[in-house]
Amino acid sequence: xxxxxxxxxxxxxxxxxxxxxxxxxxxxxxxxxxxxxxxxxxxxxxxxxxxxxxxxxxxxxxxxxxxxxxxxxxxxxxxxxxxxxxxxxxxxxxxxxxxxxxxxxxxxxxxxxxxxxxxxxxxxxxxxxxxxxxxxxxxxxxxxxxxxxxxxxxxxxxxxxxxxxxxxxxxxxxxxxxxxxxxxxxxxxxxxxxxxxxxxxxxxxxxxxxxxxxxxxxxxxxxxx
Amino acid sequence: xxxxxxxxxxxxxxxxxxxxxxxxxxxxxxxxxxxxxxxxxxxxxxxxxxxxxxxxxxxxxxxxxxxxxxxxxxxxxxxxxxxxxxxxxxxxxxxxxxxxxxxxxxxxxxxxxxxxxxxxxxxxxxxxxxxxxxxxxxxxxxxxxxxxxxxxxxxxxxxxxxxxxxxxxxxxxxxxxxxxxxxxxxxxxxxxxxxxxxxxxxxxxxxxxxxxxxxxxxxxxxxxxxxxxxxxxxxxxxxxxxxxxxxxxxxxxxxxxxxxxxxxxxxxxxxxxxxxxxxxxxxxxxxxxxxxxxxxxxxxxxxxxxxxxxxxxxxxxxxxxxxxxxxxxxxxxxxxxxxxxxxxxxxxxxxxxxxxxxxxxxxxxxxxxxxxxxxxxxxxxxxxxxxxxxxxxxxxxxxxxxxxxxxxx
Numbered sequence: 001x002x003x004x005x006x007x008x009x010x011x012x013x014x015x016x017x018x019x020x021x022x023x024x025x026x027x028x029x030x031x032x033x034x035x036x037x038x039x040x041x042x043x044x045x046x047x048x049x050x051x052x053x054x055x056x057x058x059x060x061x062x063x064x065x066x067x068x069x070x071x072x073x074x075x076x077x078x079x080x081x082x083x084x085x086x087x088x089x090x091x092x093x094x095x096x097x098x099x100x101x102x103x104x105x106x107x108x109x110x111x112x113x114x115x116x117x118x119x120x121x122x123x124x125x126x127x128x129x130x131x132x133x134x135x136x137x138x139x140x141x142x143x144x145x146x147x148x149x150x151x152x153x154x155x156x157x158x159x160x161x162x163x164x165x166x167x168x169x170x171x172x173x174x175x176x177x178x179x180x181x182x183x184x185x186x187x188x189x190x191x192x193x194x195x196x197x198x199x200x201x202x203x204x205x206x207x208x209x210x211x212x213x214x215x216x217x218x219x220x221x222x223x224x225x
Numbered sequence: 226x227x228x229x230x231x232x233x234x235x236x237x238x239x240x241x242x243x244x245x246x247x248x249x250x251x252x253x254x255x256x257x258x259x260x261x262x263x264x265x266x267x268x269x270x271x272x273x274x275x276x277x278x279x280x281x282x283x284x285x286x287x288x289x290x291x292x293x294x295x296x297x298x299x300x301x302x303x304x305x306x307x308x309x310x311x312x313x314x315x316x317x318x319x320x321x322x323x324x325x326x327x328x329x330x331x332x333x334x335x336x337x338x339x340x341x342x343x344x345x346x347x348x349x350x351x352x353x354x355x356x357x358x359x360x361x362x363x364x365x366x367x368x369x370x371x372x373x374x375x376x377x378x379x380x381x382x383x384x385x386x387x388x389x390x391x392x393x394x395x396x397x398x399x400x401x402x403x404x405x406x407x408x409x410x411x412x413x414x415x416x417x418x419x420x421x422x423x424x425x426x427x428x429x430x431x432x433x434x435x436x437x438x439x440x441x442x443x444x445x446x447x448x449x450x451x452x453x454x455x456x457x458x459x460x461x462x463x464x465x466x467x468x469x470x471x472x473x474x475x476x477x478x479x480x481x482x483x484x485x486x487x488x489x490x491x492x493x494x495x496x497x498x499x500x501x502x503x504x505x506x507x508x509x510x511x512x513x514x515x516x517x518x519x520x521x522x523x524x525x526x527x528x529x530x531x532x533x534x535x536x537x538x539x540x541x542x543x544x545x546x547x548x549x550x551x552x553x554x555x556x557x558x559x560x561x562x563x564x565x566x567x568x569x570x571x572x573x574x575x576x577x578x579x580x581x582x583x584x585x586x587x588x589x590x591x592x593x594x595x596x597x598x599x600x601x602x603x604x605x606x607x608x609x610x611x612x613x614x615x616x617x618x619x620x621x622x623x624x625x626x627x628x629x630x631x632x633x634x
Binding site: 049052053054055056074075078079081082083087089093095097098102106107109110154 | 227228231234235238239522523525526527528529530531532533534536626627628629631
C-alpha cells in the first residue's frame with residue numbers, strides 16, 4: 001500500500017518559488033490500477049516522481065508498505081527502486097544502443113541473478129508483452145508501440161510491487177494505446193502489481209479502476225469504478 | 226551482463242563518438258612517442274659522436290691541461306706520448322689508444338679566413354679509436370704530410386673542394402706566427418659540429434712541425450673493449466699506473482656542459498610533449514563531456530531503474546577506460562611504427578651543397594632511438610587521462626536527482 005501524507009513540492013527557479021503540489025493526501029491500495037489525471041501543470045508527474053523516489057518533496061511523506069521513503073539516503077532510494085519500483089516513461093526511455101533483450105535485462109544486472117535465470121525472465125517477459133520475435137531489435141528498429149512494450153517488460157521483469165507510468169500512451173496512436181492499456185491491465189491482474197499512471201488521455205481514464213483528478217497541485221476529485 | 230559489458234556495448238555501438246575520442250588520444254600519443262624517439266636518437270647520436278670523433282671513452286692529459294683546455298696551454302702537454310701509450314695499452318680492458326695534438330689556428334682560402342681548431346692525428350692509430358676515416362665523404366683519408374681533412378660544411382663556407390689548397394695559420398708554441406699551405410685531401414661529415422664546421426685535421430707530424438712541438442701531444446685518447454659500465458674501473462686502473470703527472474677523464478665528464486644542455490633540451494621536449502598531451506586531453510574532455518551531457522537523460526533512466534551513483538560512475542569510467550585503452554593502443558602502435566621507421570631507416574638529411582664549382586653529395590641520416598619505458602608510460606598515461614577526464618563530468622551528472630536528470634535536455 002502507498003500512503004501519501006500532506007505532500008508539498010515547490011520548484012525554485014532563480015529566486016522564484018513555483019509551488020507544484022499543495023498538501024496531497026491519498027492512499028493507493030495493493031493491486032490497484034490508478035490514474036492520476038489532470039491538465040498540464042496540475043502536478044501529476046511531480047507526484048509520480050516523488051512516489052517513485054525520483055524526486056524529493058519540500059514537505060510531507062510517502063509511505064511504501066508503511067515505510068517512509070522521503071528521508072532515505074540516495075543509496076537506499078536506489079535499492080528501493082532496484083527491487084520494488086518499475087517505471088514506464090512517456091518517451092519510452094530505452095537505451096538506444098541496446099537491443100530489446102538487453103534493455104529488459106538492465107534491471108536484472110543489478111540483482112546479480114544467475115545468467116540462466118536472467119535469460120528465462122527476460123525472454124518470458126518479452127513473450128508476455130508480445131515481443132518474443134523482437135529480442136535482437138534495437139529501439140530505432142521498432143514502432144512506438146513496440147518500444148513501449150519493451151519499456152513495460154523492463155519495468156516488470158524484476159517483479160516490482162509498484163509500477164509508475166508517466167503518460168504511457170502520450171506518444172502512441174489510439175489503437176496502440178488501447179493495446180498497451182489492455183496489456184498493462186492484464187498484467188496488473190495477473191501479477192498483482194500496483195499500477196499508477198499520470199495521464200490526460202481520456203482513454204487511460206476509461207481503463208483506470210480508480211481515477212484521481214489533480215488541478216493546480218491539489219486533488220480535485222476522486223472516483224473508483 | 227556486467228557493468229563492463231554494458232560499457233563495452235556503449236563504446237562499440239556509439240561508433241562515431243568512440244572513434245573521435247579515441248582518435249584524439251591516438252594522435253597525442255603518436256606524437257609523444259615519435260617525439261621521444263627523435264629526442265632519444267638526438268641524445269644518443271650526440272653521445273656517440275663525442276666518443277667516436279672527439280674524445281674516445283677516456284682522455285689522458287698532462288696534469289693541469291684540462292682546467293685550462295679552452296686556452297690551449299701548449300706548455301702543459303704530454304711530452305712522452307709513446308711511453309705513456311705503451312703503459313696504457315697494457316692495462317686490461319683497454320682496446321686502443323691514439324694521440325692528438327690540438328691547437329688554435331686560422332684557416333684561409335686566400336680570400337676568407339675562419340678560426341678553427343687544428344687537430345693533429347696519428348694516421349696509424351686514429352682509426353683504432355675513432356671513426357674519422359669512415360666519415361670521409363669526398364676525396365680520401367689522410368695518407369701523409371701536407372694534407373688536411375675538413376668538414377664538408379666548413380668546405381662549403383670556405384668554398385673549397387678536394388685537391389684545393391688551404392693555408393693554416395698559427396702562433397706556435399714559441400709565439401711565432403707560422404703558416405703552412407696544405408692540400409684538401411678529403412671532406413668529412415660526422416654529425417659532430419666540431420669536426421664538421423670548426424676543425425682542420427692533419428697528420429700529427431705536420432701539426433707538430435707547424436706548432437714547433439716535436440714529439441708532443443695534448444691528449445691521449447683511449448677506447449676500451451669492455452662493457453661501457455666498466456669505464457670508471459678502467460679509468461681508476463689507468464690513473465694508478467700512469468702516475469701523478471697526468472689526469473684522466475671519462476667522455477661524459479669531459480662533456481658535462483653538453484649533458485646539462487641535453488637535460489634542458491629534454492625538459493623542453495617534455496614540455497612540448499606535455500602541451501601535445503594537454504591538447505589531446507582537452508579534445509578528450511570535450512568529447513567525453515559531450516558524451517556524458519547528451520546522456521544525462523539516460524543516466525536518469527538508469528537511476529530510475531535502480532542504478533546507484535557508484536554503478537553509473539563505474540559504467541562511464543569503464544567506457545572512458547576502454548576508449549582510452551583503444552586510443553592509447555592505436556596511438557602507441559602508430560607511435561611505434563613511426564619510431565621503428567625513425568630508428569631503422571631514419572631521416573635522411575642528405576643534400577647537395579650548391580656552388581658554381583662545388584657539388585658534393587652529403588650523406589647524413591639521423592636515426593631515432595625507441596625508449597620502451599616511455600612507450601609503456603605514455604600508454605598508461607593515455608588510459609589514465611581518459612579515465613580521469615570521464616570522472617569529472619560523470620560525477621556531476623550522477624549526483625543529479627533522477628527526476629532532474631530525466632528532465633535534462
